[in-house]
Amino acid sequence: MDDVNQRQASPHAQPPPSSQPPPINPEPSPYNYGKRGWIKWGLIYLAIAIIIYGGIYYFFLSKQGLKPYSNAYPTIASSPTPTLYETGNWKTYASNKIMFKYPPNFIVEEREKDFFVIVPKGVTPAPQQGISIDTRFLDKNIDYLKAIEKTQKELINSKRQEIDGGVKISGTLGPGFGEGLLATTAILSYGPGHGNIAVTVGSADLTVGLSTFDQIVSSVEPIIQEISWEEAKRLLQSCQVKGLFQAHSKYVEFILFDSTLKSTTESRLDEVMSLAEQASLNCGFYIPTAIE
Numbered sequence: 001m002d003d004v005n006q007r008q009a010s011p012h013a014q015p016p017p018s019s020q021p022p023p024i025n026p027e028p029s030p031y032n033y034g035k036r037g038w039i040k041w042g043l044i045y046l047a048i049a050i051i052i053y054g055g056i057y058y059f060f061l062s063k064q065g066l067k068p069y070s071n072a073y074p075t076i077a078s079s080p081t082p083t084l085y086e087t088g089n090w091k092t093y094a095s096n097k098i099m100f101k102y103p104p105n106f107i108v109e110e111r112e113k114d115f116f117v118i119v120p121k122g123v124t125p126a127p128q129q130g131i132s133i134d135t136r137f138l139d140k141n142i143d144y145l146k147a148i149e150k151t152q153k154e155l156i157n158s159k160r161q162e163i164d165g166g167v168k169i170s171g172t173l174g175p176g177f178g179e180g181l182l183a184t185t186a187i188l189s190y191g192p193g194h195g196n197i198a199v200t201v202g203s204a205d206l207t208v209g210l211s212t213f214d215q216i217v218s219s220v221e222p223i224i225q226e227i228s229w230e231e232a233k234r235l236l237q238s239c240q241v242k243g244l245f246q247a248h249s250k251y252v253e254f255i256l257f258d259s260t261l262k263s264t265t266e267s268r269l270d271e272v273m274s275l276a277e278q279a280s281l282n283c284g285f286y287i288p289t290a291i292e
Contacts, residue, residue: 087215096260097135101219131203137259144189147198151185186217191255224261232264236275239283246272247292
């Protein structure tokens with residue numbers, strides 16, 4: 001009994017062995033990744049999949065003759081303005097004042113004397129449709145600069161562009177007939193030596209195409225009839241000449257009161273100036289003259 005009590009009181013007494021077995025450390029396994037291992041291998045698999053599918057996608061596009069989509073806003077190529085070669089089959093219209101070209105699927109109507117409208121064939125156009133060419137030289141067209149000024153006042157938010165032989169003005173029609181329509185008018189100088197009166201080419205319906213309009217404008221040319229020097233003197237003496245232009249080469253252009261143009265070569269330099277001065281006295285009005 002004393003021996004038992006002595007063992008229980010001993011400070012170095014060992015506790016009785018546990019009935020549970022000690023923990024066993026698991027064997028290392030190639031599939032035992034842990035959390036970080038799964039992330040690492042997941043990224044590797046994802047990269048491989050992207051490479052494989054990207055290669056298949058590019059191969060498919062190459063077989064179809066396509067290119068990978070790389071621009072959300074592709075540039076749209078603008079239609080080129082027709083060249084003279086492309087308008088080689090256009091028709092030519094001539095009056096006693098001007099000549100111009102127009103597309104073969106259009107017709108020219110002379111709605112008033114010296115006022116022409118170009119419209120598509122087989123179409124009954126509204127009054128504001130088509131392209132008009134005005135050679136009446138009335139109202140604003142009696143003065144080239146005034147024609148420009150008045151046209152700009154008729155249009156709202158007008159824009160002016162210099163072109164060969166004149167200007168082109170675009171804008172919106174103001175109050176009145178055709179209010180709110182987009183309109184474009186080309187004002188071309190006309191007269192001796194490209195004088196100070198105006199031919200106007202206008203349209204409030206550019207469904208025919210702005211390039212077609214521009215090409216018609218560029219084709220407008222004055223008709224200048226060549227006459228003898230003796231005939232030129234007769235026109236001056238009979239008070240039919242409204243104005244004239246003289247070049248250093250003795251070349252002379254006349255505009256008559258019917259707005260037709262004539263040209264001649266004077267016999268000696270400045271002879272036409274003396275004849276014009278004498279005609280102004282005899283006819284009772286001043287004949288404007290211009291010198292190169």
